[in-house]
Amino acid sequence: MAGFLKHVGKAKMKYNLTLVLFIAGLFLNSCGGQSPEKTRQAKEYIASLQAMKLGDLKDQLKKDTVLLNKLIKTATFTMQLTSHFSSGQKSGVQKSEPEFILNNNVSKITEAFKDYSRQLYFNQDFNESYQEDKLKLYAANRFEFESGYNDHKEGDSLFKPFEQSIETVEKGYFFKGKKLAGKDIGLKRIDSIETEISLKLPLEFEKFSIEKSQKIKQYKNQTIEVESIEDNIVKLKIPVEIYSAIIGYxxxxxxxFRMNSNALSSTPILEIRKDVKSNLKNLLDIFSAVLKTNxxxxxxxxxxxxxxxxLTARHHMAEFNSYFSGLTEKRIKELGDIPFYEEIAEKGKNVIAAENxxxxxxxxxxxxxxxxxVATKFNDLRQTNMVKFNNHRSTPKYFDVNQPNIIYNTYEKGKGITYGVSNKDGEKIIPAKFDNLQQAGNDYFIIDDQLQWLDMAGKKMVALPQYQxxxxxxxxxxxxFEKSIEDAPAVGVVLNRTKVILPFEYHGFDKYGTFIIAHKNSDxxxxxDLNFKRLPNHGxxxxxxxxxxxxxxxxxxxxFVAEDDKRKKALTDKNLKLLTPFKYxxxxxxxxxxxxxxAGIRTPDGSSYYYGLIDQNGKEVVPFIFENINDELDKSGKLKYRLKNKAQAAPLEVFLKTYGKKS
Incomplete structure (x- = not known):
């Protein structure tokens, strides 16, 4: 099979892959192994033991051994979330899919990666309680990156499977043109982020197989555990090092019959780190050896x-054991699955790793x-760009990019999450006191289903019950504004929330350049004009x-396409000048x-249409003789049309040259 199979269910895949790397980096980097040289702390501890009489020493180590055995037992701890978004469908497969292959066009994918990176932008989450080192399994990141890149060109479709594997690393933050430390961001609206963008493009791979009867699979001196191969679902425990290189199943x-996977999900398993377990075991062995000698x-x-x-492993493990031993069933139920998972990861960050x-x-x-x-060779695509904020085209983050009023949230134990309003400088305009706050515009909000206006001068919300x-x-x-007139929604134009300029008799307004279209409820x-003076309609x-x-x-x-009272259409320009008569x-x-x-006109008998083309000046450039002209080009970019009951296709230039009207 051609392509990059890892991303069946790719949105989920992207999320989990990012999470695995984050957890592993957080845990491993925060408590990487120290040199086994005896630091002053270890030397002092050894000296204190060596100063004891043998009998006293053994009494002390017996007590220490009890604790150490308890810690070793706690070190068998493991935790995982096993959610899987299944398609819920099975079908009898009657033919084999092609075997997986890589057909990556490195040069085209590299160019697409550069294009993707150039169009990268970010949105920001405003959480006053945000903590850089806190595991947020399903919570929003402070910054979410997205690209305006679209694979609308034929060659770009090669890049589509790789988009979800692109990683971003924030290198520096800029506020009002100056670099800002991450710890100083708070609620400030960041202008741009220096971002390292990378993609590991697989070039070569190898494969291994797992039979239904197998319980373990050894691969590159690591163990893959097979929890089950049952019906159409496989459950595996895979070391992160192997998992991060898997490109298909x-x-x-x-x-x-060979089949491609049709759904994939994964969750990091929280376990006590191998080096912690090893250090506890080695310390226990030393204590045991001392207890045996006379x-x-x-x-x-x-x-x-x-x-x-x-000693460090024992200390950190004792801290985690103290928390772990204090857990109650009630506490776990109060937290719920995901918050409990996140709390375990946070409390155990000195001893826990996501190694599988x-x-x-x-x-x-x-x-x-x-x-x-499993990929064995990669082309590491990497570049550093200055990424700027950009409003998402379908869900804008800010209603005024330059002077935004922003909903922020904060978390307080016992109260939960509350919402308030801040500005781009991170200053609080309205303190976080609302359980629910929605934004309808830069100055307009909805609280408990009621429209409110933000009075900036008074730093308060003003209810507007007269509007919906x-x-x-x-x-x-x-x-x-919108309100209900005789149980039907209607909109009107109001000056400063009080004086009605255009009555509530419309269902919408559209502003274009020098004029406004007011859509009446009667169609x-x-x-x-922009001063709300009525313009002549010219029919x-x-x-x-x-x-x-x-x-x-x-x-x-x-x-614009204009329609007269006879439902005939005409083309108009941006100044409402008619470019054609009302005839189409x-x-x-x-x-x-x-x-x-x-454009289309009626056939003489009125039963159908004749199709033709007009240009942007309203000029008819081909005669109206066609039974159909398709609005989508074919795969080769040709215009599709039907003439004399025969379907045909030609490039637009050829079509215009063949059938175009002579000037």
Whole structure:
């Protein structure tokens, strides 16, 4: 099979992969092993033991051994979350999929990676209680990175499977053009982040197989534990080092047909670190050896084997054991699964690591064997960019990017999460005191289903019970509100929240350049200038942008389709000048072409349409003789049309040259 199979269920995969690296880095870096040289603390401890008489020493070590055995027992602790988002469907597979292969075009993927990185932007989460070192399994990160990159070009589709594997590392934060330490961010709205962006592009791989009957699989001197291979789901415990290099899974059903995985989820397993367990065991061995000898000098010599790592492991393990022993069933239930998991990780960060990943792999049919594909060679794509904030096109973070009023949250034990409002400098305008706070606009909020206006001067919320919602601001002070008129929603324009400028007789307003379209509830549009003076309609009953009802990345010119009272259409420019007469049954854009439009007129018998093209100036560029012109080009970029009941296709330039009207 071609491609990069790891990302079946790729959104989940991205999340888990990032989490594994974060946990491993947090735990391992915060408590990396010290040199076994005897530091002053270890030397002092050894000296204190060596100064005891042999009988007193053995009495002390017997007590210490009891504690050490308890710690070693606690060190068998392991914890995992096993949620899996299953498709819930099985199907009998009757033919084999191709075997996994890599067909990565390195040069094209590298260029796409650069393009993706250039278009990277971030959003910010404003959490006053944010802690850099706290594990947040399902909570939002302080900064979420996303790219405006779209694989709309044919070659870019090669890059799509890799997008979810891109890692970002924040190297520096900038506020008002100056570098800011992470600990000083608080509620400040960051302007840009120096970000290292990387992608490990697999170039070569190898595979290993796991039979249904196997319980363990040895791979590269590491052990993969098979929890179960049952029906169509495989559950594996995989060392992180191996897991991070896996790029695909395939399975075989009872008929020996090869299958691709169709769902994948994983969760890091929290366990006591191997080095901690080893150090506790070594310390216990030293204590045991001393307890067995009756020679005081030999006992003193054995004690010299104690090192600082062993004492540090005992100390940190005792701290975790104290917390762990104090847990009650009530406390665990109060926390719930995910918060408990996160608390365990936080409390045990000096002794716990995510050294293994618990993985669910789901297939379309029951399986008897799986194959796991592991990358052995990578091309490490990496670059550092200055990434800036950018409002998401569908869910804007701020309603005013330059002077935003921002909802922030804080957590207080016993009270939970509350919400308030801050500005981009991190100053609190409204303290966090609301259990629920939604933002309708930069100055408008909803509290307990009631619209509120933020009085900046008074630093208070002012209720607006006369309105149900705020929709938009057409110009400073002139806001569009919604309220119910005779049990039906209606909108109007109000100056400073009190003086009605346009009555509540409309269902929406659209502002374009020098004019405003007011959509009446009776499906009639009215035109106003920016001072809300009524404009002549020139026969226009309703009007919309040329691309209002099409989802396309194409950047169309600002043109409008107007309709008269006879439902005939005309093209108008951005100044409402009619470019064509009202004669067409429809005027529609192409998905990929921005300067030519499909128009239609009735056939003489009125039963159907003749299709033709007009340009952005309203000129008819081909005659209206076609039974159909498709608004989507074919895979090769050709315009599809039907003439004399024959389906045909041609590049636009050829189509215009063949059928174009002579000037």
């Amino acid at each position: 395939q399975g075989y059903n009872d008929q020996n 020679d005081a000098n030999e006992a003193k010599q054995i004690l010299t084997k104690i090192n600082q790592n062993q 990943e618990f993985v669910f792999v789901e297939f379309p049919d029951d399986i008897k064997k799986i194959e796991v594909f 919602n705020y929709l938009q601001t057409l110009k400073p002070g002139y806001d569009v 009639v549009d009215e035109l106003y 226009i009953k309703s009007i919309q942008t040329i691309n209002e009802f099409i989802a396309s990345e194409t950047k169309y010119p600002l043109l 049954e429809f005027i529609s854009p192409f998905f990929e072409i921005k300067d030519h439009y499909i």
